[in-house]
Amino acid sequence: MKTAIKNIWSEAEKNAWELPEDLTVSEWTDKNRVLDPITSAEPGMFRTDRTPYMRGVMDAFADPFVSDITIMSSTQVGKTESMNNMLGYLIDQDPGPTLFVMPRDEDVRGFCDERIQPMINLSANLDAHKTGEYYDMTKKKITLDRMIIYFSGSNSPASLASKPIKNLFMDEVDKYPRFSGREADPIKLATERTRTFWNRKIVKCSTPTTREGYIFKEYEKSDKCRYYVPCPHCGKYQVLIFSQIKWTEGVRDPELIKEKILAWYECIGCKGQIDDVNKNKMLLAGVWCPDGCSVNKEGKIKGKVPVTSKRGFWLNSLYSPWLTFSDIAAEFLESFEYSEQLMNFVNSWLADVWEEKIEERKEDQIKKLSLDYSEGSVPDGVLVLTAGVDVQDDHFYLVIRGWGYFNESWLIRAWIIESWEEVVSILFQTKYGKMMVRLACFDSAYRTDEVYDFCKEWRDVARPIKGWDKLSGAPYRVSKIDRNANTGKLLKRNVQLWHLDTNYFKSKISRLVSITPGENPKWHLHRDPSDVYLKQFCGEHKIIDRNRKTGKPTEIWQKKKPSTRVDFWDAEVYATAAADMLHVSALRPDGQIQDAQPRERKSSSLRRGGRWNKRGGGWNK
Secondary structure, X not given: OHHHHHOOOOHXXXXXXXXXXXXXXXXXXXXXXXXXXXXXXXXXXXXXXXXXXHHHHHHHHOOOOOOEEEXXXXXXXXXXXXXXXXXXXXXXXXXXXXXXXXXXXXXHHHHHHHHHHHHHHHOHHHHOOEOOOHHHEOOOEXXXXXXXXXXXXXXXXXXXXXXXXXXXEEEOHHHOOOOOOOOOOHHHHHHHOOOOOOOOEEEEEEOOOOOOOHHHHHHHHOOOEEEEEEOXXXXXXXXXXXXXXXXXXXXXXXXXXXXXXXXXXXXXXXXXXEOHXXXXXXXHOOEEEOOOOEEOOOOOEEOOOOOOOEEEEEEOHXXXXXOOHHHHHHHHHHHOOOHHHHHHHHHHHOOOOOOEEEEOOOHHHHHOOEOOOOOOOOOOOOOEEEEEEEEOOOOEEXXXXXXXXXXXXXXXXXXXXXXXXXXXXXXXXOXXXXXXXXXXXXXXXXXXXXXXXXXXXXXOOEEEXXXXXXXXXXXXXXXXXXXXXOOOOEEEEEEEEEEEEHHHHHHHHHHHHOOOOOOOOOEEEOOOOOHHHHHHHOXXXXXXXXXXXXXXXEEEXXXXXXXXXXXXXXXXXXXXXXXXXXXXXXXEOOEOOOOOOOOOOOOOOEOOOOXXXXXXXXXXX
């Protein structure tokens, strides 16, 4: 009887009930993965120690709390093989329906034939999961005993939008089209297929392109890990960056640098020379560290490590065991004079987004524009005051600026305040020297109804504005609106909305800030500007943005990082626009332009929430 019970299960059924080994992805890889001699430069058993930085990336895949992994890296660092290892781990340890997406359908056929099928065939553990039927191993689908692997190009909407999947791998996502056929974003289509699985895994991998590229945006949403390695001389942990690669002074011949191995890495701490022979030992001692933290000399992470289901990893070619520092220096020298080649170097070698920077400010440079006068006081030379207000959900960034002849200007105040009452008090009920603020511009993107109501109440001295990256024909224009553009609410009276070309005014400020040799600057700060003001004032830079199809260049202002706050910078733009509306550039020592003087206002009654009381059927005067 016992023998009969024992034999009711087939060998395959008994294997199916067997618990998997308790292994991380890197442990499984070192034990089971064999590299194909046809496609690999280093055939044989896979050794994670060859690319030790990939250990943390692969092991994050087996973390039950992690659902999304983003790998933003250069070429030649092993990122695709790390995804293949994750796939092999799934087949053997945690099977489930899986989709692998490549940029194009034609990429899929070669990838499946040359990379995935040989990986399965060469590993005894993976080969054991084959069904034995020839039709189960095709170029677009592999059927195994416990799971199915689908392969699709990002331009194939039918493949992306059908069948639920547990695991999704997407390679070179920045090369995907914006739309898949007539369907939506291919990344969104593929991701939608994982919704029914609570334990889904989504892996995105790519070299970056621009800030608008998908991989950079996804990396910014993650914990943004970078790989810190120790200096062999002083032990300081640091991220390897291109600016620390040095080579023999005066040598500009790329071939000579590679042939004679003339480049090295300079420690950011002790300035010691780090040679290629030191790299492997440094990589083995490396530590993945999330953004906002650091690594001490003992290799321990300092700071609060974020708890997140979205892990992000960044790697450039300096970490590659197959490239020397001289290879990288030589590639730069061959590329830097040619825009397209330099873009490839920045994207594919440095794993950075491509930006043609043409203007950038630094905080220490801007602080040098400070003069010896206190905040709130009005220096000699000021003839008119304007203000800009950046409106947020629960506070305001406010800037008051004084203007004199020939566009010379002085910062009077830069404050963060919390109520409309304070706005009224600081802008319209306070004298600065003998002057009052002549005109203030208010951003209407947030709390739109309140901004409109406020500017109607103070219509002679306050204007609602809406910023645009570009307006044709003029730096600003006026329109009348009768509905809130955001809520659709009917306004009680028409509002004049001032549309601003923010690129124009940002460039104008940049010209005023620039110090021409032999001339005094025209843009001044008081003696003690806050660190927040300085940081936000320098939060954007001007770059060249090229149309993907035509290559046509456009100059635009863009945040240095998507998370950077630039509210005081925006308030300065609005204050400058107010000055332009008053034609202060026409002020000359021999006579001032005539402007409409604002009516004197009585103090207005406010109620909670910043809305204005309505009395007797009309607005307070």
